[in-house]
Amino acid sequence: xxxxxxxxxxxxxxxxxxxEPVVVDSRQGMFGVSDGGDTSGYGGLVAPVLFPGAxxxxxxxxxxxxxxxxxxxxxxxSAAYSQAVERVVVDRGEMTVFVAREHVVxxxxxxxxxxxxxxxxxxGVSGVHYPHEVGRELHxxxxxLSITNGGRRIRLEVTCPDxxxxxxxxxxxxxxxxxxxxxxxxxxxxxxxxxxxxxxxxMPDDWPGxxxxxxxxxxxxxxxxxxxxVPPPDQRRKYT
Amino acid sequence: xxxEEKLPAGFLLTTVEQLAGYMRKSSVWPATFGLACCAIExxxxxxxxxxxxxxxxxxxxxxxxxxxxxxxxxxxxxxxAPVVRQVYxxxxxxxxxxxxxxxxxxxxxxxxxxxxxxxxxxxxxDVYLPGCPPRPEMLLNAIITxxxxxxxxxxxxxxxxxAHAAEAAALAATPTHQMKGLLA
Amino acid sequence: xxEQTHDIHATPVAxxxxxxxxxxxxxxxxxxDAIVDEASALREERIVVNMGPxxxxxxxxxxxxxxxxxxxxxxxxxGIGYLHTGIEKNMEFRNWTQGVQFCTRMDYVAPLFNExxxxxxxEKLLGITxxxxxxxxxxxxxxxxxxxxxxxxxxxxxxxxEMGATTIMTIGFRERERILAIFEMxxxxxxxxxxxxPGGVAQDLPPGAIDKIRDAIPLxxxxxxxxxxxxNENPLIKGRMVGVGYLDLTGxxxxxxxxxxLRSTGLxxxxxxxxxxxxYESYEFDVPVRDTCDSYGRxxxxxxxxxxxxxxxxxxxxxxxNTPGPVMVEDKKIAWPAQLSxxxxxxxxxxxxxxxxxxxxxxxxxxxxxxxxxxFHVPPGQTYVAIESPRGELGVHLVSDGGTRPYRAHFRDxxxxxxxxxxxxxxxxxxxxxxxxxxxIDPVLGGxxx
Numbered sequence: 001x002x003x004x005x006x007x008x009x010x011x012x013x014x015x016x017x018x019x020e021p022v023v024v025d026s027r028q029g030m031f032g033v034s035d036g037g038d039t040s041g042y043g044g045l046v047a048p049v050l051f052p053g054a055x056x057x058x059x060x061x062x063x064x065x066x067x068x069x070x071x072x073x074x075x076x077x078s079a080a081y082s083q084a085v086e087r088v089v090v091d092r093g094e095m096t097v098f099v100a101r102e103h104v105v106x107x108x109x110x111x112x113x114x115x116x117x118x119x120x121x122x123x124g125v126s127g128v129h130y131p132h133e134v135g136r137e138l139h140x141x142x143x144x145l146s147i148t149n150g151g152r153r154i155r156l157e158v159t160c161p162d163x164x165x166x167x168x169x170x171x172x173x174x175x176x177x178x179x180x181x182x183x184x185x186x187x188x189x190x191x192x193x194x195x196x197x198x199x200x201x202x203m204p205d206d207w208p209g210x211x212x213x214x215x216x217x218x219x220x221x222x223x224x225x226x227x228x229x230v231p232p233p234d235q236r237r238k239y240t
Numbered sequence: 241x242x243x244e245e246k247l248p249a250g251f252l253l254t255t256v257e258q259l260a261g262y263m264r265k266s267s268v269w270p271a272t273f274g275l276a277c278c279a280i281e282x283x284x285x286x287x288x289x290x291x292x293x294x295x296x297x298x299x300x301x302x303x304x305x306x307x308x309x310x311x312x313x314x315x316x317x318x319x320x321a322p323v324v325r326q327v328y329x330x331x332x333x334x335x336x337x338x339x340x341x342x343x344x345x346x347x348x349x350x351x352x353x354x355x356x357x358x359x360x361x362x363x364x365x366d367v368y369l370p371g372c373p374p375r376p377e378m379l380l381n382a383i384i385t386x387x388x389x390x391x392x393x394x395x396x397x398x399x400x401x402x403a404h405a406a407e408a409a410a411l412a413a414t415p416t417h418q419m420k421g422l423l424a
Numbered sequence: 425x426x427e428q429t430h431d432i433h434a435t436p437v438a439x440x441x442x443x444x445x446x447x448x449x450x451x452x453x454x455x456x457d458a459i460v461d462e463a464s465a466l467r468e469e470r471i472v473v474n475m476g477p478x479x480x481x482x483x484x485x486x487x488x489x490x491x492x493x494x495x496x497x498x499x500x501x502x503g504i505g506y507l508h509t510g511i512e513k514n515m516e517f518r519n520w521t522q523g524v525q526f527c528t529r530m531d532y533v534a535p536l537f538n539e540x541x542x543x544x545x546x547e548k549l550l551g552i553t554x555x556x557x558x559x560x561x562x563x564x565x566x567x568x569x570x571x572x573x574x575x576x577x578x579x580x581x582x583x584x585x586e587m588g589a590t591t592i593m594t595i596g597f598r599e600r601e602r603i604l605a606i607f608e609m610x611x612x613x614x615x616x617x618x619x620x621x622p623g624g625v626a627q628d629l630p631p632g633a634i635d636k637i638r639d640a641i642p643l644x645x646x647x648x649x650x651x652x653x654x655x656n657e658n659p660l661i662k663g664r665m666v667g668v669g670y671l672d673l674t675g676x677x678x679x680x681x682x683x684x685x686l687r688s689t690g691l692x693x694x695x696x697x698x699x700x701x702x703x704y705e706s707y708e709f710d711v712p713v714r715d716t717c718d719s720y721g722r723x724x725x726x727x728x729x730x731x732x733x734x735x736x737x738x739x740x741x742x743x744x745x746n747t748p749g750p751v752m753v754e755d756k757k758i759a760w761p762a763q764l765s766x767x768x769x770x771x772x773x774x775x776x777x778x779x780x781x782x783x784x785x786x787x788x789x790x791x792x793x794x795x796x797x798x799x800f801h802v803p804p805g806q807t808y809v810a811i812e813s814p815r816g817e818l819g820v821h822l823v824s825d826g827g828t829r830p831y832r833a834h835f836r837d838x839x840x841x842x843x844x845x846x847x848x849x850x851x852x853x854x855x856x857x858x859x860x861x862x863x864x865i866d867p868v869l870g871g872x873x874x
Contacts, residue, residue, distance in 0.1 A: 049825045051804050091805050120677050126821045126834035143808050151698040176680025179844050202505040204319045212513050219353030226421035232351050233517040272480045276870050277532035287597035302480040320506040323477050354510035
């Protein structure tokens with residue numbers, strides 16, 4: 001049984017021939033004990049969290065066609081494919097295109113308008129916060145759907161650092177993203193430049209902070225019942 | 241609460257209490273305050289299968305000005321809390337509150353930044369109804385319990401005396417974290 | 425006081441200079457006549473009306489801010505967030521299996537769809553999509569289609585009630601009670617079931633469930649027929665719904681609208697056909713489409729969809745009789761271990777299961793212990809799975825960091841997107857049409873606010 005990144009001789013694959021995983025975080029210890037008292041011996045365990053890395057050609061399925069067509073659509077525009085696209089990840093049957101944030105509007109317009117691509121529907125933006133991926137903490141993930149081309153899907157991922165939380169807004173290309181970008185600002189603090197009205201949408205208008213960030217507490221209260229106190233969920237021990 | 245405050249205590253007042261209680265409980269008009277999943281079960285109570293009309297309560301009043309009972313059905317978020325208080329304030333006396341479901345009673349499964357951990361942080365509650373969501377029959381049980389409460393509400397001087405007694409009992413009761421339950 | 429917590433993007437408190445010379449009236453319970461006299465003296469006909477979060481016709485806690493010029497709506501804005509529960513953040517502190525309990529309460533009218541899309545995404549991250557037993561997939565389809573019928577019944581019932589036709593509500597909910605009785609028999613609960621779990625479903629159908637379903641379907645069909653006879657050719661319904669809430673294909677595409685709203689514009693886009701999941705490709709059903717783009721068309725689409733769903737339910741019931749087998753994935757490191765059964769004091773742990781883990785099999789005990797306390801691990805990565813819920817495309821973007829808890833679970837709820845169309849379909853119409861138009865969008869604020 002050989003692993004994905006090994007050749008038939010059980011030697012590691014040469015660099016550039018297989019996707020190299022990306023370290024996003026690292027897991028310390030094993031049983032969630034953080035205040036001493038861990039006698040299992042596994043407390044010193046340090047395991048990296050590896051996300052799938054840049055895929056190598058051929059991607060498989062319709063992804064090659066989409067990548068080639070995107071390259072052709074971007075050629076001669078304000079940003080070439082190699083400038084705009086940082087990397088392409090193909091994992092679990094889905095294609096993720098990491099786009100540099102200054103070119104996201106160009107890429108989105110190309111994906112929407114080019115006849116062979118025609119991703120006419122953007123189903124939304126989702127924010128993710130990776131506090132340990134220094135320089136690329138906040139990700140905004142866009143999912144696009146092409147009904148014309150038989151239900152193809154593609155994911156755009158745009159990153160921005162925590163101290164400069166600006167991503168250009170693609171509302172002018174996909175008006176459907178209006179409330180989704182407001183929600184991502186509300187929950188993560190990513191400011192979408194060019195959005196017509198970037199205000200709080202889910203939290204009250206004067207709420208401080210951005211709740212779904214990892215450094216924002218869950219905010220529960222301890223529950224008292226008949227002599228016992230149950231701490232709120234984010235302060236209980238976790239066994240991951 | 242009205243003219244009955246001025247009547248003397250005793251036998252005459254007891255009959256007035258029972259009569260007023262009977263009148264009040266027979267025509268409670270709930271205010272539509274369905275928030276989340278419990279609202280669907282509250283709507284189901286209004287339909288023929290469970291029929292809240294047998295109590296004369298099928299007239300859900302959208303305006304709180306004409307409502308007697310506020311059934312807080314669903315989770316109360318931080319953004320909704322001032323609205324709950326304002327609607328409660330707009331209701332005229334006498335008014336009652338049923339907090340329907342665990343989210344309204346105590347925050348439910350959502351022990352987090354966005355949900356008020358029990359609507360009794362904002363408004364006084366008469367009947368707490370657990371369930372996630374409670375069956376329509378459970379809501380009817382809560383309503384019947386409330387009807388019994390309304391029927392036996394003391395008035396006038398009796399009401400003042402009952403309030404004093406309740407306060408004294410609450411001060412003398414064991415605090416929650418000193419109760420041991422079956423562990424003691 | 426506002427300066428200290430002043431957020432540059434927070435909505436500022438309105439005062440006279442914000443209204444740009446227009447007169448600001450504050451109505452907080454004073455004498456209404458004074459305000460009306462003031463307004464008529466200034467001959468100002470445009471007023472801003474707040475159909476606040478507490479309103480009988482707003483499908484939950486939706487706040488509509490309407491600027492009216494007489495009876496015409498010149499501007500309409502929707503204020504949401506009054507039901508924001510932080511479900512997505514809560515899921516980051518619970519197991520993958522416990523996440524089902526949370527996500528099921530988002531779109532509470534169609535809870536099984538939330539559960540199914542989440543479980544499909546977890547299974548895709550685990551890589552066990554092919555190993556889900558066929559019986560589990562058939563049960564998922566059966567429950568989802570019954571839930572689709574129940575959800576459309578709620579839509580039609582509450583839509584009718586908001587227009588003042590209370591009989592539609594009583595008939596709609598009467599039929600829905602038949603479906604809820606089936607749900608109660610199979611899952612134990614009428615709503616928010618937490619029945620679909622990663623790996624399959626929580627437990628198999630109890631004996632007699634298929635017969636109960638088969639008996640109920642003709643009654644439900646007859647009930648939908650009653651609703652049709654009340655709605656389809658009714659001149660009052662037609663007068664209130666035809667031409668109201670118009671949004672054509674361009675508008676739907678620009679606003680990312682899916683579901684019956686999109687199918688009422690003429691585009692037959694349905695994820696069950698274009699991107700089948702759970703074995704939908706093996707069922708025979710049509711995708712109803714209208715091309716009137718208005719509330720009436722959407723209502724007809726929903727009624728037709730209910731008939732199609734009942735067809736699928738019948739096919740699924742037949743398939744179930746011919747497909748015995750497990751309802752949970754075989755891999756013991758993922759499959760939910762506990763079995764429930766009806767005991768003397770209600771539903772609880774099945775005694776057979778307890779006997780097995782306590783006396784017979786050490787592995788079962790260990791699996792049960794580890795799965796219930798810690799949960800299973802999901803390899804790192806992210807995925808997006810979308811299914812066709814009664815309101816449109818319900819998608820979940822799930823990110824795992826290799827642990828036993830979701831790193832990020834974001835739900836793309838169809839109502840969140842569809843509700844953006846409020847401005848487009850209400851502006852220029854009349855005040856009464858706003859109610860009908862919002863009812864035809866069919867928002868469920870639990871899904872909108874999550």
